Amino acid sequence: MDDPFVDRDQLEQERTHLMDHLQAIRIFARVVETGGFGRAALSLQMPNATVSKWVKSLEDHLGVKLLERSTRRVSVTTDGAAYYERTRHLLSELDDIEATIGRGQTNPRGALRIDTGGSTASGIIIPALPAFCERYPDIQLQLSVTDRTVDLIAENIDCAIRSSADDPALVARCIGTLAWTTCATPAYLDRFGTPAHPNEIVDKNMPVVGYFSASTGLTHPLVFCRGDETITLDRVRNDVLVSESNAHLATALSGLGLVHTLDFMVRPSIRQKKLVPVLAAWRRAPLDVYVAYPPSRRYSTKVSVFVEWVSTLFASA
Secondary structure, eight states: OOOTTOOHHHHHHHHHHHHHHHHHHHHHHHHHHHTSHHHHHHHHTOOHHHHHHHHHHHHHHHTSOOEEEOSSOEEEOHHHHHHHHHHHHHHHHHHHHHHTSGGGGTSOOEEEEEEEOHHHIIIIIHHHHHHHHHHOTTEEEEEEEOSSOOOTTTTTOSEEEESOOOOTTSEEEEEEEEOEEEEEOHHHHHHHOOOSSTHHHHHTTOEEEEEBOTTTOOBOOEEEEETTEEEEEOSOEEEEEESSHHHHHHHHHTTSOBEEEEHHHHHHHHHTTSSEEEOTTOOOOOEEEEEEEOGGGTTOHHHHHHHHHHHHHHHTO
């Protein structure tokens, strides 16, 4: 039974206005992202005049100028840049919500923004990506590769692969562990000898390629474990220091020193006899690996399928 106090014509007008407003915001965002009305119109499969009309209606609604137009180019005003930065996050959230209902539950789609370090990207995730892309063809994966700790919420990242779960603002799930290996080239070991005990690295003044944090500048110590015994070497000969994991591997292959790194990084080179493992009885505890994501992504189908896939991947790494 119809409610006599509800003006259905007014409700329909408000609904239409809201849908039109969202359409105008999406079109404005596309103009900003593509850098012009023509490219935006092409990507949206709309006439140029229609795109211009929608943006003009948004400017009229807001009472501010969002774009500066000239015969040669389009530039974003200060108000336009601020409006874009705020609304793009809202549009992304709306897309995620819509992807969790309807056909999105069985056919996840849209952009999926992942952050991970260089070593896990090149050594674990990217080699396996063809299978993920074949299984989920409607997901566009945006892989941000960096060894810094990004702010997932502020930078609108869906999830990240990390070695810690200490951020209370995020949901974290342990997806596996990664073993450590110490190794060097055969030529290096011929020159400096093969250590039988971690302390020999210091006693014999053996060159070690150190790994330092790009954010803090601190060099990671070498940690060795055998049973209940743990030895930490924080004063070793570092002729070379690097802050990126693939560069760390490259220095090892160049014979610049011993490296203490994750096993999956050097395993192929060890199989090819380009590197030789040492101190195999002195391995530090494996590194726990987590996938972390903002609470708002908890019900995202895209995130769910990626988390399940990457969990399987790291379980066999």
